Amino acid sequence: MHRTFMAALLASSALVFVPTAGALADPIGRVTMVSVWAYGTPPNQATRDLFEPEAVNSDEVVRTVTRGALHLSFLDDSVLRLGSASTVTLDEFVYDPSTSSGEMAINLSKGTFRFISGNMAKSGILFRTPSATIGVRGTDFAALVGEDGTTRITVYSGEVIVTPLAGGAPVSVAAGQDLTVSLNGETGELGNGFETVDPGLGEDEGFDGSGGGPGGGGGGGEGG
Template identity: 40%
Template sequence: MSRFCGAVAAGVIFALFSPMQAFSAEPVGQATLIRTEVSGRTGPLVVRSPVHKDERIRTSSSGLGQFIFKDGTKLAVGAGSTVVIDKFVYDDSASVKRLSIKAAKGTFRWISGNSASSAYSIVTPAGTIGVRGTAFDFYVGPNGTTAIVLLNGAASFCGPGGCRQLRQQCDCVIATRGGRMTDPSQVDRRTLQTLSNPRALPFLSGDQQLSGALGGIRTSCGLASLRQDRQERPQPQQRQERPAPQAPQQAPQAPQQAPQASQQAPQQAPDTPDPPDRPDKPDKPDHHHHDWDHHGRDHHDRDHRGHDGDDDDRDRNGRHGHRSDN
């Protein structure tokens, strides 16, 4: 019975202290920058927090962590990411024989350290990135689709569909979990459309800012304007929404102007007919004016009337003179 109790006690002690013993191993690197929330196996990480082999590092939806390993290798872990330090085999104080990480999802930037290129490998759901003394960004989507963008040096990507070599700056390869893989081509806006994520490469677009050597890479591969475009797009929508409340205020003005038109109409109505000119027609009794207006022969009428008058006078005078003679 005493032996049984002793065995149980030993098992409990081993179970309680084995994680601590595993974590009491020498760290393989440490955090150099933490923003928002980044956690490791033991909880939230802060600047100078050590990281160990087999440790899983997670970032929040806005988190960012920068890490440096013992051989000088640098790793940035962007928002919403998960990565595991899979293998770390020491060589000497300045380099390692093996440094391997497994990127489950998210966005990352890698800069090789002092170890041989063959010592590094990055495993993703779609394949493995081979390092050739280089710097590159890579993204792992929720469905395992992986994109790598070369920044300096050279790299390779190998999966079920074969291998692709990236040799020129800003070369990009996209691979799926099923084995499909694109040929290397310059990264551009269409790359983000293919990945169905406009923030798949936040360190190039500027959605997340890095510091130190990780942020010292000057090229953005033409994606730096993407963030500015997204910030400017809502502005035209806001300008269109502002006049909307004024529309009901302008609508009632139409019926207010309509009565003004109707009020002006009766004021102009008396000016259209010319009835005041008709009262001038009482000039008809004037025989000369009437004849002038209708016949244009006023002078002739006067001559005719004058001629008749002279004949009458002659007849009268003649008769009168004749009578006097008798």
């Protein structure tokens, strides 16, 4: 009887402490706001609804629906905001808070985005779109990525270095300027900057009550 009880107890303990198959890796940040609906697809996992303050992970694909928005805060206190019908892949995030060193790589596939840098050394941060790479230099910038892969970038503070993927010299875009890069590598003249019209990129954009549950987001089926 005693041995039977102990065996059952050990089996129960194993069920409690053994990690669930396919469990998420160490989080790299968290959701701070969802408007309408947003979804995340971690590596080797099913797509899930995203809610505040759910964690996100490296290699996770996150996206919003039409008229939706999603705000993420990473471990170095940098911020990424997605506007309507937008998709990104959080390719890589490694950060050492004791030295502020690390690497961040994010793929902006389509939609509207705003990034505000945090404590990570800016030399380790790189964004990629279908038409360009974007290196940051202490930066608050927005990017609009069209269905045809064209990328338009505007800088609110700091500086970004934009390099066309199809070839061509890097272009420095400073605060108050904007630049357009096409899929074939053509770059327009530096403009005088622009304000994005997508309300989901604003700091105070919040859950509008049209779907999901407490904290905003999720539910209602996929769309975009």
